Amino acid sequence: MRLPLARGFALAPLLALGTGVVALVAFPLAVTNPYALHVMILLFLTVIQGESWNVLGGYTGQYSVGHAAYFGLGAYVTLMLLQFRQVPPWWGVWIAILLAVAVAIVIGSITFRLRGPYFVLASIAVAEIFRLIALNWTGFTNGAEGILLNEIPPLRIGGRTITDFVSKVPFYYAGLALAATTIAVNWGVQHSKLGYYFQAIREDQDAAHSLGISLPVYKNIALAISAFFTAWSGAFYGLYVGFIDPGTVLPVEVSVQFVLICIIGGIGTIAGPMVGALVLVPLSEALRANLLSDLLFKIGIVSEDTPTGAFLKDNLAHAHALIYGILVVLVILFMPDGVLGFAKKLFSGRRRQTPALPEVSSEKGSA
Amino acid sequence: MAGPILEIRNVSKFFGGLAANADVSFSMEEGMIMGLIGPNGAGKTTLFNCITGFYPPSRGDVLFRGQRINGLTPDRVCKLGMARTWQKVRPLAKMTVLDNVMVGALARTNSLSVAAELAMQQLRQVRMDHRADHLAGGLPIGERKRLEVARVLATQPQLLLLDEVMGGLNATESEEIIQLILDIKKRRITQMVIEHDMKAIMRISDRIVVLNSGEKLAEGLPGEIVSNKEVVTAYLGEAFE
Numbered sequence A: 001m002r003l004p005l006a007r008g009f010a011l012a013p014l015l016a017l018g019t020g021v022v023a024l025v026a027f028p029l030a031v032t033n034p035y036a037l038h039v040m041i042l043l044f045l046t047v048i049q050g051e052s053w054n055v056l057g058g059y060t061g062q063y064s065v066g067h068a069a070y071f072g073l074g075a076y077v078t079l080m081l082l083q084f085r086q087v088p089p090w091w092g093v094w095i096a097i098l099l100a101v102a103v104a105i106v107i108g109s110i111t112f113r114l115r116g117p118y119f120v121l122a123s124i125a126v127a128e129i130f131r132l133i134a135l136n137w138t139g140f141t142n143g144a145e146g147i148l149l150n151e152i153p154p155l156r157i158g159g160r161t162i163t164d165f166v167s168k169v170p171f172y173y174a175g176l177a178l179a180a181t182t183i184a185v186n187w188g189v190q191h192s193k194l195g196y197y198f199q200a201i202r203e204d205q206d207a208a209h210s211l212g213i214s215l216p217v218y219k220n221i222a223l224a225i226s227a228f229f230t231a232w233s234g235a236f237y238g239l240y241v242g243f244i245d246p247g248t249v250l251p252v253e254v255s256v257q258f259v260l261i262c263i264i265g266g267i268g269t270i271a272g273p274m275v276g277a278l279v280l281v282p283l284s285e286a287l288r289a290n291l292l293s294d295l296l297f298k299i300g301i302v303s304e305d306t307p308t309g310a311f312l313k314d315n316l317a318h319a320h321a322l323i324y325g326i327l328v329v330l331v332i333l334f335m336p337d338g339v340l341g342f343a344k345k346l347f348s349g350r351r352r353q354t355p356a357l358p359e360v361s362s363e364k365g366s367a
Numbered sequence B: 001m002a003g004p005i006l007e008i009r010n011v012s013k014f015f016g017g018l019a020a021n022a023d024v025s026f027s028m029e030e031g032m033i034m035g036l037i038g039p040n041g042a043g044k045t046t047l048f049n050c051i052t053g054f055y056p057p058s059r060g061d062v063l064f065r066g067q068r069i070n071g072l073t074p075d076r077v078c079k080l081g082m083a084r085t086w087q088k089v090r091p092l093a094k095m096t097v098l099d100n101v102m103v104g105a106l107a108r109t110n111s112l113s114v115a116a117e118l119a120m121q122q123l124r125q126v127r128m129d130h131r132a133d134h135l136a137g138g139l140p141i142g143e144r145k146r147l148e149v150a151r152v153l154a155t156q157p158q159l160l161l162l163d164e165v166m167g168g169l170n171a172t173e174s175e176e177i178i179q180l181i182l183d184i185k186k187r188r189i190t191q192m193v194i195e196h197d198m199k200a201i202m203r204i205s206d207r208i209v210v211l212n213s214g215e216k217l218a219e220g221l222p223g224e225i226v227s228n229k230e231v232v233t234a235y236l237g238e239a240f241e
Helices: A011-030 A034-059 A068-085 A089-111 A117-136 A169-190 A193-203 A205-210 A215-241 A252-265 A271-288 A291-299 A307-315 A320-334 A338-366 B044-052 B074-080 B097-105 B112-125 B141-153 B171-186 B198-204 B222-226 B229-236
Strands: A155-157 A160-162 B006-015 B018-028 B033-037 B059-064 B082-084 B159-163 B190-194 B207-212 B215-220
Touching: A011 A169, A034 A169, A034 A193, A034 A215, A034 A252, A034 A271, A068 A089, A068 A117, A068 A215, A068 A252, A089 A117, A089 A215, A117 A252, A169 A193, A169 A215, A193 A205, A193 A215, A193 B097, A193 B112, A205 A215, A205 B074, A252 A271, A252 A320, A252 A338, A271 A291, A271 A320, A271 A338, A291 A307, A320 A338, B006 B044, B018 B044, B018 B059, B018 B207, B033 B044, B033 B198, B044 B074, B044 B082, B044 B159, B044 B190, B074 B082, B082 B141, B097 B112, B097 B141, B112 B141, B141 B159, B141 B171, B171 B190, B171 B198, B198 B222, B207 B222, B207 B229, B215 B222, B215 B229, B222 B229
Parallel strands: B018 B215, B033 B190, B033 B207, B082 B159, B159 B190
Antiparallel strands: A155 A160, B006 B018, B006 B059, B207 B215
């Protein structure tokens, strides 16, 4: 964390940021391929997820593996209100978010008494409770059948009415706006008293406590911010995909996904979840769409006609979870600070190599 | 301001059947340095924990400026103006030295720029301003101890509890800490100091409390304590004859 803030405003990064924003805003005008838009929307969704988890897990160091609870709440409440009560989602989303935040504070008040692995276990258990409720309270949630969205009512913004929710463009812009908002909120947290207090709690809870930081209050603030955007991402997912069931929005896999985005990219930084999303989304899409076996055939490592080739073609796509898992393990093993931290170390290591040498030798001499 | 700044009344702390503190009472006047000594396991750190809210005392009362504070959480105690350091230093390792001290300063302000200014002042006081941009996790032990003091001073305490800030330091570093403690005294900040270095504690303390097996064994001026037979026995054992 650097201070004062004014020092951070160099021209080059601002220009890069501006160009990036313009490119992202203009993207759907230039590219109409629905799959490309789909991947971009998934990217935005993943960024929102990662940045929301980052507030609690990254800055505050509370490794929740139960964010599926808030994700699922956001998705379920929004879609239930829309499907069963005809509440338009632009209102339903807010109800869902407020409910998720309220639930988060209740859960936080109980589970934040626990530290380290015990907190992690409690967070998993809480998410499982929500999954089981959604699964078994069939009269209320439709149970395992899930909720299929019929139609999103038209939205009026200013003088324009948006009705075309079959197209991906409205979701693209909504996702972009949400992702930008979560990034901005992370930036705001990092550059405020909250950020300092969150990180102090992450580094040493007892020291933080003795320095006047109320642990339950600040942990709950972090969780509330995190749950707010997590529920938001859940509602966005539900409305975009148009179908939710306990197996897609509430399982442990979803909770793990939140953590992975940050671990892969780099924990406790704003860019980390973005890098994580840029790694994970294309990777899982490539594996899912069988691009990997196509690549192997094209390079000529394996011929498509051989039995091995046929086997790979049939099974590699199914094994995407396995390959994904192995890659994640490799990243965790060899890049403990995430891809971003690894890249930083690589660069600073190269730059410092020459001046660092005499320093090391003098240290040896004195020891 | 009349009356003691801190009063400890019959404080006991039990862990299961073990009395880590038993019926300890004493009080401190504003501006003084109270030395707290005793063999290992005498209950010095437990008493710190009882005073600063990390443990609720099992029995007895802790009064800060006449207000009963046992049962308050450590953050509330800190806000009231009482702050402690840790025997085993607790730097916020992945934050810079300046950020560490700013976390302390933020107890009194919501503005980052004000906090940064206060923090730099404290760092200059412990002569660590040249380290402001370093990560706290990479400091050598002597500087970690001084950082700990700077950080706790940034919370602007009226009463400071120092838990073995000279532990593990060499003679020069210890001397620096002694000067620092005397400087703090000049600023009218009351201090309670746990220390094993007898020479140092006799030099800086106005009064000394000796704990042994959780009980208060003696209290008095440094001169009285060194000549107290019970204290000598507790430290060195019975004379062999």
